Amino acid sequence: MATATAVQELSGTVTSPPEKYLLKDGIGGPNFPLLAVPAIDLSLLTASSSPQGERELDKLNCAFSSCGYIQVVNHGMDDSFLDEVHGVTKEFFSLPMEEKMKCARPKDDMDGYGNDTVYSDNQTLDWNDRLYLNVKPDTIRKLKVWPQNPKNFRKVLLKFSDELEKMNEVILRAMAKSLKLKEEECFLNQMGENQTVLSRFNLYPPCPRPDAVLAAKAHGDASAMTYLLQDNKVEGLQTLMKDGQWYRVPIIHNAILVNIGDQLEIMSNGIFESPIHRVVTNPDKERITIAIFFSPDPTSEIGPHQGLVDEKRPKLFNSVVDYTANYFQSFQTGKRPIDLLRL
Numbered sequence: 124m125a126t127a128t129a130v131q132e133l134s135g136t137v138t139s140p141p142e143k144y145l146l147k148d149g150i151g152g153p154n155f156p157l158l159a160v161p162a163i164d165l166s167l168l169t170a171s172s173s174p175q176g177e178r179e180l181d182k183l184n185c186a187f188s189s190c191g192y193i194q195v196v197n198h199g200m201d202d203s204f205l206d207e208v209h210g211v212t213k214e215f216f217s218l219p220m221e222e223k224m225k226c227a228r229p230k231d232d233m234d235g236y237g238n239d240t241v242y243s244d245n246q247t248l249d250w251n252d253r254l255y256l257n258v259k260p261d262t263i264r265k266l267k268v269w270p271q272n273p274k275n276f277r278k279v280l281l282k283f284s285d286e287l288e289k290m291n292e293v294i295l296r297a298m299a300k301s302l303k304l305k306e307e308e309c310f311l312n313q314m315g316e317n318q319t320v321l322s323r324f325n326l327y328p329p330c331p332r333p334d335a336v337l338a339a340k341a342h343g344d345a346s347a348m349t350y351l352l353q354d355n356k357v358e359g360l361q362t363l364m365k366d367g368q369w370y371r372v373p374i375i376h377n378a379i380l381v382n383i384g385d386q387l388e389i390m391s392n393g394i395f396e397s398p399i400h401r402v403v404t405n406p407d408k409e410r411i412t413i414a415i416f417f418s419p420d421p422t423s424e425i426g427p428h429q430g431l432v433d434e435k436r437p438k439l440f441n442s443v444v445d446y447t448a449n450y451f452q453s454f455q456t457g458k459r460p461i462d463l464l465r466l
């Protein structure tokens with residue numbers, strides 16, 4: 124296994140990306156339509172016994188079962204805090220390479236600063252540098268990859284992930300409620316005692332070949348649920364819908380984009396599908412995003428909730444323990460691990 128050169132360095136120096144970044148068939152397009160992603164008011168979900176709350180639940184159910192995304196608005200995080208989240212991320216990637224390398228991902232690990240692990244010679248690389256940090260369990264201190272700079276990095280990340288953890292609880296309950304399940308806590312319970320919370324800070328530098336290079340190749344997330352703070356100015360995320368067409372995912376200023384991950388597709392017995400998505404490159408603008416992934420306790424077994432299995436909808440997936448364990452190797456070689464669990 125090897126690692127690739129920092130894309131940030133390539134971006135400033137090459138006029139044409141190295142061969143291993145180029146997709147033979149290009150990315151398709153160029154005219155991708157915009158997807159309509161419903162905006163959900165978080166404050167209404169917490170008051171869901173009101174008629175307005177009921178409507179919001181229906182909207183959430185409809186959005187997750189049709190496209191797999193919602194945009195959470197009125198979430199209680201103010202603009203100045205979200206600017207800080209963007210700010211520390213930008214500051215981290217702007218540090219000299221030598222400083223960033225103090226947080227470098229160990230070769231056989233995922234936590235830390237770096238980019239694609241190279242598993243094979245014919246793997247196409249993503250035009251993206253990233254910093255992965257496990258928020259829970261807190262392995263950061265042990266691995267010494269926690270950035271010392273910028274100084275307020277840790278504080279900002281912990282506050283952001285706490286806010287999203289609370290948001291995720293509200294949304295998991297709302298999802299169960301919207302499905303008329305008796306047990307409102309059923310998805311939350313499947314997350315187990317010690318869910319994992321993983322953060323991913325993404326830098327997508329400008330790329331001279333947006334027609335042939337992807338910033339992140341097509342994938343479904345391994346998480347149960349993913350929360351993304353998009354760049355407020357530069358679009359890039361695209362999603363594949365059932366009509367076989369790629370759609371652009373719109374930006375709503377400081378909304379949190381939420382998508383279903385593979386493990387919630389399993390728990391919901393396929394009612395909520397984990398959307399396939401990718402990130403395209405931009406010829407002259409840099410893009411920065413921050414993703415937080417929530418996954419079940421790796422020691423607990425997850426599977427389709429009983430209340431969602433009946434004669435009309437038989438069980439679609441086998442149960443599984445530690446779904447994320449083999450995800451990355453499958454991802455880099457273009458396979459979907461969820462497909463191995465289908466009955």
Ligand SMILES: O=C(O)CCC(=O)C(=O)O
Nearest residue numbers: 323325344360402412414
């Ligand atoms: O940065 C984005 O727009 C999406 C990132 C993503 O899909 C991921 O980190 O799994």
Ligand SMILES: [Fe+2]
Nearest residue numbers: 342343344400
């Ligand atoms: Fe993703």
